[in-house]
Amino acid sequence: MSALTLHQNIAKFTPEDVAQLAQRLEKDEYNSPFEGLQDWHLLRAIAFQRQELAEPYLYLLDIETYDEA
Structure with missing residues (x-):
């Protein structure tokens, strides 16, 4: 999927879509590690x-912020 297509798809996401995505990530029941990584x-x-x-x-x-000082 191209970056432009991905951006257009993200613009169409609803809170329910993101909740379903998060639920898949929480369950972590993917057929391959690549499916989880994609989500x-x-x-x-x-x-x-x-x-x-x-x-x-x-x-x-x-995601953590790092202090490089």
């Missing part, structure tokens, strides 16, 4: 483009 990357993209939708599920991304 993880999708949630990450949503967090960057539509933070209000992903905010309740940021714990699934395990």
Whole structure:
């Protein structure tokens, strides 16, 4: 999927869509690790483009800020 297509799809996401995505990630019952990674990357993209939708599920991304000082 191209970056433009992904961006267009993310614009159409509803809170219910993101909740379903988060539920899949929480259950972690994928047929392959790549399926889980694909959902993880999708949630990450949503967090960057539509933070209000992903905010309740940021714990699934395990993103930490680092102090490089």
